[in-house]
Amino acid sequence: MNIDELFDRARQMDQADPLGKYRHSFDGLSEDLIYLDGNSLGPLPAQTAKLVHENVNDNWSKGLIRSWNADWYDLPMRLGDQLAPLVGADSGEVCFADSVTINLIKLAASALKNQSDRPKILTDSLNFPSDYYAVESLIGMLGNRHTLEKVYTRDGITVTTEDMVNAIDEKTAVVTLSNVVFKSGFMHDLKSICHAARKNGALTLIDLSHSVGSVPIKLKDWGVDMAVGCSYKYLNGGPGAPAFLYVREGLQDVLEPQLAGWFGTRDPFEFNPHHEPASSIRKFMVGTPPILSMQAIEPGIQLLKDAGIEQLREKSIRQSSLLLELYDTLLEPVGFKLGSPRDPSIRGSHIAFKHGEAFRINNTMISPPSGKPIVIPDFRTPDNLRIGIAPLFLGYEEIVRAVVRMHEIVANNEYGIFSHEAEAFT
Ligand SMILES: *Cc1c(COP(=O)(O)O)cnc(C)c1O
Numbered sequence: 565m566n567i568d569e570l571f572d573r574a575r576q577m578d579q580a581d582p583l584g585k586y587r588h589s590f591d592g593l594s595e596d597l598i599y600l601d602g603n604s605l606g607p608l609p610a611q612t613a614k615l616v617h618e619n620v621n622d623n624w625s626k627g628l629i630r631s632w633n634a635d636w637y638d639l640p641m642r643l644g645d646q647l648a649p650l651v652g653a654d655s656g657e658v659c660f661a662d663s664v665t666i667n668l669i670k671l672a673a674s675a676l677k678n679q680s681d682r683p684k685i686l687t688d689s690l691n692f693p694s695d696y697y698a699v700e701s702l703i704g705m706l707g708n709r710h711t712l713e714k715v716y717t718r719d720g721i722t723v724t725t726e727d728m729v730n731a732i733d734e735k736t737a738v739v740t741l742s743n744v745v746f747k748s749g750f751m752h753d754l755k756s757i758c759h760a761a762r763k764n765g766a767l768t769l770i771d772l773s774h775s776v777g778s779v780p781i782k783l784k785d786w787g788v789d790m791a792v793g794c795s796y797k798y799l800n801g802g803p804g805a806p807a808f809l810y811v812r813e814g815l816q817d818v819l820e821p822q823l824a825g826w827f828g829t830r831d832p833f834e835f836n837p838h839h840e841p842a843s844s845i846r847k848f849m850v851g852t853p854p855i856l857s858m859q860a861i862e863p864g865i866q867l868l869k870d871a872g873i874e875q876l877r878e879k880s881i882r883q884s885s886l887l888l889e890l891y892d893t894l895l896e897p898v899g900f901k902l903g904s905p906r907d908p909s910i911r912g913s914h915i916a917f918k919h920g921e922a923f924r925i926n927n928t929m930i931s932p933p934s935g936k937p938i939v940i941p942d943f944r945t946p947d948n949l950r951i952g953i954a955p956l957f958l959g960y961e962e963i964v965r966a967v968v969r970m971h972e973i974v975a976n977n978e979y980g981i982f983s984h985e986a987e988a989f990t
Contacts, residue, residue, distance in 0.1 A: 567822070570889075574960040574964045577960040578961055581879065581959070582875065583871050583960060584959065586867060586871055587956075587959065589609055589957075590608060590800075591610045591613055593607055597939075598937055598969075600939065600940060600941040600942075600950075601942050601952025602797070602957065603778070603914045603953075604797060606800030606864060607626055607800060607957060608802070609863040609867055611863035611867075612800075612860050612863045615859060616856065616859070616860050619855075619859050620856065623635060624856075633808045639853065640806075640858065641656075641844070641845065643660050643862060643865070644658035644659040644808060646862065646865050646866075647808060650776065651776060651783050651793070652780070652783045652786070654813065656813065656845060657783075658808050658810045658845065660808045661809060662806060664694070664792050665697070667807050667809040669698045669699075669701070670809070670850070671790045671792065671809060671819075671848065672740065672769055673702055673706075674821060674822050674848075675738045675767045675790065676702070677770060677938070679737035682765075682766070682982065683735055683812065684710065684735045685710055685711070685736075685737060685738045686701070686713050686714075686731055686739045687714055688714060688717065688741055688745075689714045689717050690745040690747065690748065691741065691745065692742055692773070692988050695771055697740070699740065703854050707863075713731065720866065720903075721904060721905060723986060725752070728760075732761055732764050734764055736761070737767065738767050739758075739767070739769070740771070741754075741757070741770055742771040742773065743770050743771065743774070744771070744912030745774070745912075746944070747944050748905070748924070749774075749905070749912045749913070749916060750905055750910060750911065750912075750919070751909075751911055753786060754786045755782075755786040761789075765789065767789045769792070772791050772792065772794075773793050773797060774794075774801060774914070775806070776794070776797075777797070777799045777800075777876075778798045778876070778877075778880065778954070779873075779880075780873050783810055788810070789811070789812055789815055792807060792809050792810070792811070793807060793808050793809075795808060798868070798954055798956075799868065800864030802860045802861070802882045805860060806854055807955040809848055814845065817843070821848055821850075824841070825851045826851070827846070827853070828846060828847045828849045828850055828852060829842060867882055879955035880955045881908045882960075883953045884915055886960060887915055887951060887967065888915070890967040892969055895971060898971060898974040898975055899919055899920070899974065900970075901917070901918040901919070902916075903916035903919065903948050913955070914952040914953060915951050915953070916949065916951075919947060921974070921979055922943055922947045922948060922949040923943050923984065923986070925949060925973055926943040926968065927943075927972060927982045929941060929970065937965060937966075939966045949970075
């Protein structure tokens, strides 16, 4: 495939792209910076910058404590209701609170309490490490009466549904997985897994961090019991934006919060010395939510809903097909290997390429010599260069330019001048 032809085709695709206009809804994106890390930290919606300013200057500065009643107290649920259609949930099934890890510990604790005669927690070997730490720490807190079992990947990229389903048995209390796994982008068949879990009496707890806002999610349809997810990745909620949690309606009355605090009670301002859990999803809240960063989440959700998740998914698949075509032509010949599934039906919206020098290639892309575009992907140890496709703002031509740059860096050994030392946050 000829590169000029690819550039021409990509430009035509950009021109015909019905979602192309959304790029202008973000601040900070420019011609000479190609941002391929929207799956790790989404860019700033212009509307968010305005809203944060208003919230500080009107609601906090002038409204003072009155703003709790006017706007703040219900914010975690209201925002949850706004997100609900994006994850295939109903109103009243989602609320924003804490971080993903904390929510995972909270919901896993409630699930284990409910499943007290079952000792096994099941996950896979491709899950996000913090999810392991969360479960392992909970096992310790509960007196080491449970075990965390992992279903192992056979190819380093995927876990077969058959292996997952076969590992679920009558000893399994909870099955916890990432919908889309953070390194390879592999996407589980949650409908089949949740069905097997339900048949065996196990509860499911799914981490949506890498899927929310990038693939259509059907929590109710798939039969997911509980879920948690991140709002600073494809939702563009801002660094450290609070996470969300989902508990399916029929389970909300059954599960008891195990980490209790005043914001999870029926009425925090009753100051009841005994914890009486709210009779809604609110019962899984603990303390005062970070209002300012929670308010900043809304414009990002709104943009995704305006664009439409099905349309975004369609564009993401087109863009990743283009990326894979470019990989075959330009990257494979210079030593990259594909670290993600080729089949889009089992892949989320990011693609990993493996290379022995991935770390230094990544740094060269981010800090190029003058005249070259800055390209920001991310590096995931030991050898993954992750390309996040966030179709809400990414263009087709940008993908071609990024791959041409990757090819050039390796073909000319440009990364040779970079060291092997890592920054604190990559
Ligand atoms: C980003 C991410 C998280 C983030 O967890 P926090 O506790 O909110 O920092 C959790 N799980 C997965 C799979 C992620 O990708």
